[in-house]
Amino acid sequence: MAEGFKIDQRHGKSRVRVARVWRPHSGGHVMVEWEVDVSLFSDCLPSYTSDDNSSIVATDSMKNTVYGKAKECTEELTVERFALLLARHFTTSYPQVTGAIVSIVEKTWERVLIDGKPHSHGFKLGSELHTTEVTMKKCGAVNIISGLKNLSLLKTTQSGFEGFVRDKYTLLLDTRERIVATEVTSSWRYKFENISQIPPAPFCFRQRYNEVKKVLSDTFFGPVDTGVYSPSVQNTLYLMATAVLNRFQEIEWVHLRMPNLHFLPVNMSSKENPNMVKFADDVYLPTSEPHGTIQATISRAMSKL
Numbered sequence: 001m002a003e004g005f006k007i008d009q010r011h012g013k014s015r016v017r018v019a020r021v022w023r024p025h026s027g028g029h030v031m032v033e034w035e036v037d038v039s040l041f042s043d044c045l046p047s048y049t050s051d052d053n054s055s056i057v058a059t060d061s062m063k064n065t066v067y068g069k070a071k072e073c074t075e076e077l078t079v080e081r082f083a084l085l086l087a088r089h090f091t092t093s094y095p096q097v098t099g100a101i102v103s104i105v106e107k108t109w110e111r112v113l114i115d116g117k118p119h120s121h122g123f124k125l126g127s128e129l130h131t132t133e134v135t136m137k138k139c140g141a142v143n144i145i146s147g148l149k150n151l152s153l154l155k156t157t158q159s160g161f162e163g164f165v166r167d168k169y170t171l172l173l174d175t176r177e178r179i180v181a182t183e184v185t186s187s188w189r190y191k192f193e194n195i196s197q198i199p200p201a202p203f204c205f206r207q208r209y210n211e212v213k214k215v216l217s218d219t220f221f222g223p224v225d226t227g228v229y230s231p232s233v234q235n236t237l238y239l240m241a242t243a244v245l246n247r248f249q250e251i252e253w254v255h256l257r258m259p260n261l262h263f264l265p266v267n268m269s270s271k272e273n274p275n276m277v278k279f280a281d282d283v284y285l286p287t288s289e290p291h292g293t294i295q296a297t298i299s300r301a302m303s304k305l
C-alpha cells in the first residue's frame, strides 16, 4: 500500500427494506418483510487513495440487487436462503469482490386467525425478530449465523437470587421469591462451512428458528403446572443454551443476551399510614433502567479423544 499505510476496508448498503408477497394459486398469500444489510470485501483500493472509482460496485447497485433478487425469487424462501443467494451473487459476479456479509432482520408478520380459521391475506405483526448474518468468501466458504431478538419472557414466581457477594455496597437481600423478566437476544451458528454442505429442503431454517425459540422459552418456563426454579438468570441462560445444543447437532454455539428487567417490590408508608402499601409479593414497580445484563456464548467442549 502506498505511503506506508495499511487499510482494512469494506463497503455496502445498510437498511434496505423490502417486502415480498407470493400469491400461490392454490392457497393463501405469503408475505415477508426484511431489512437487508450488504457489505462487500472488494479490491477497490484506488478509490480510497485516488479519484479512481473504476472498481467500485456502487452501493446503489447493491440496493437494486436486493429488489431484483426478491423479484426473481418466485417461491417463498427464508432469510437465511435469501442472504446466501445474495452473498453468492455478489461473490461470483464481480472479480474484485472477495467476500460478502449479508445481514437480514425479518419482522414476524403472522397470518391472522378469525374464529380459528387462517385468513387468506390478513397478517398481524408479532414482536419477535428473526435475524441472520451470512458471511461468504469467493470459494464458497460460509459462516451462517441465525438469531432472534425481542423475545420477552416473564415468570411471576419460581425465581430467586441468594448467596452472592456481600460487601459494604450490598443492599440487595437474598430472596427465593421474585419476578424474573427478560427480553432475549440470541444468535447461533450453523456448522455448515461451505455452500456445498447446506442441506436442501426439507431442511428449513425457519422451522429451525421456530424450534430454537420454543426450546429457549420452554426451558425458561419449565413444566406448565410446576414451572422450574431459577436460582439466577445466569443458570437459566445456561440451561436454555445447552438445551438448544443438546437438541440440534447442526448448531455449533449459542449466544444469549438476557437483560434482567427488574420488578421492584413496592413499599409505601408515612408516619400516619405506616402500612399503606406493604409488599406481599403483589405490587411491583416494573423498571427497564437500569437493568442487569447477563450474556454468554455456549459451545460444545472439544472431545478429549
Ligand SMILES: O=c1[nH]c(=O)c2[nH]c(=O)[nH]c2[nH]1
Pocket (backbone or CB within 6 Å): 161, 172, 231, 232, 233, 234, 260, 292
Ligand atoms: O439472576 C441474577 N443475577 C445477577 O447477577 C444479579 N445481580 C443482581 O443484582 N440481581 C441478580 N439476579
